[in-house]
Amino acid sequence: MIGQLIIEGLAIGACYGLFAIAVVIIYKTSEVVNFAQGEMAMLSTFIAFHILNYYHYPFWLAFILTMAFAILLGVLIEFLFLRPAKHPSLLGLIVITLGAEMLLMGLAGWKWGAEQKEFVVPMSYQVTHEPFPGMIINDWAIAVFITAALVMVLLFLFFKYTKLGIAMRATQQNQHAAKIMGIRVERVFSIAWGFSSLIGTIAAMFFASRSTLDPGFMLEPFLRAFAAAVLGGLMSIPGVFIGGELLGLIENFFGYVWPEWKPIVAFVVIILVLCIRPSGLFAKHYVKKV
């Protein structure tokens, strides 16, 4: 029983972690909490659904096309919604992303309707393996673990060794200095939004295949991912992933013993972490001298 809870907790935690990384990539570069993150991923997942069900393309071709769409969507939202705002306040930025969220949800509802739909990925939850007696793991969970590990490694290599990755880190640390050094900061922002949208869409496809696809299906995962990001530290990519895993485990063990309290665990975690360690468990706490 404990082994099963660990597997399930880690699997859903990896989904939260992946999605939390999407949230953090934008936050790291532009210090915006993107409330439209879930709906960007939702819309891209609907595109995959559309390609699969109306054009009957093979899954992997649909996947590649969807990823291209997700990047384009992220870039477009940054370009059309965020960039025109001149020196916006934090509240202004939140309102802009909330507006984008409503717009995307309305768009999906108009195009595909509000009824739930089945979203199928090749790595089925119905194909199960029993590595140890009583411990069952399914293909969906294996795919989540492999994808999460791959994304983490690629992100590490990207931020450590590529010019663009270094430019993104520089922009995050000091936007003005980055500009002076010749980094095109606005382009970096657009790329960050595109990246974030892509990773968010991968996570959303996993969520959708485990539940159903509808315009509101990413509302709850976004809140959980945000909790994971706060838990891990909004500035640390490995931190938020570990935060997601911790949240998945806490929710599953807590939910097993006290199921009625399971829905609020994530929010209790946010409050506790903000009270005890506001920068999160794994983020370095910088003190700015003035």
Next chain:
Amino acid sequence: MKLKTTVGMIVLALAVALLMAPAAFAGKPGFDDKEIRIAAWGPQTGPAAAWGNVARGPNVMAAIVNAEGGIHGRKLKHFVRDDQYNPAQTKLVVKELVEQQGIFSFVCGTSAAGGMAVKDYLKDNKVIWVGPATSVEEYVFPVNPYLFTIMPLYEDEASILTKYVVEKLKMKKIGILYQNDPYGKNGLKGVLQRLKKYRMKAVAEIPVEPTEQDLASQMQKFKSSGAEAVLMWVAPKTAVIALKTSKSMGYTPQWVSSMTLGDYELMYKISGGLWEGVVTGAFTLPPETRHPLMDKYREATKKYAPEERWGVFFHAGIMFTEPLIHALKKVGKNLSTEACLRELNKIRNFKGTGGKITYTPKRHQGTDSIMVMKCGPNATYIKVMDWTSNELASWKK
């Protein structure tokens, strides 16, 4: 100065009078010489959007009635509002309909919590409400003079389904998954009532919120408890997640569900076929039944609402308006809320496309009967038990 004081006093008195005035003055009349306005709220978006078509069903009934010349010269006009399965939103849309549009009667109305949020408001405004698309005992016990239910109580349904599981399927270990609101809690109550009769106890009782997306720990708890059958009173999405999650853990109990998940075509599709074998209650005839009224509704849907999928819930929306139309026809030309209430209270053994309905001034719970169905291959309906009433129904004693 004196004049100012007097005017001030009058303004103050008017303000107090307005604040103290009964809510009955808030609403606009629900009919005139040309039309009768009816309305329904339902989740057109959000986690329970699969039930949204119930609220749209009365559009077809209105089209049928209007094509036949209306009711004593008055056309029927139906309004639909989206409450997103959110009681706060239900209050807003109902208030808008009553105070801005003027509604004679509400029909359908999905969500027990949403209904609970507005039932007193409707009563205070003397607005009739027939056939809520949900059924909880708080609606009609004690009798609400303006509210008439058609669906059997979840408590009665749960009791009958449990009887089927224990007596016919011979299962002894029962688990219950229930939504943490009046809908789910009434289902839970019915299961426990029946189990008590057999001197049995549920092996697990697990509440769930309709927005929860990860049910792994809950399914593990059922698995550990050894539940042979899991009875559920939850939203469609929750049910799908429960079935998928338990399947991924190698746990396959006999799933039994409320009539609210009786749209097999939809449930089969969104669960990837896992719905096959699930047992549910049924409060209306299956959609493809050959029956004069069913044939009429099916054809009318094709004609007036070709964009709608003909299924159990869309049909239920039509069925929920049947007693109201019957009463309105009986009232005659001199329509009033009181006259319509009188005719509704006279309904005895009314047979439309659901169970037999009886109302009296002291009893507004229309029926306690359900059929039991099983989802067959390709979402077909297999009747496993005919109309059965709950002999344990506490409200009949």
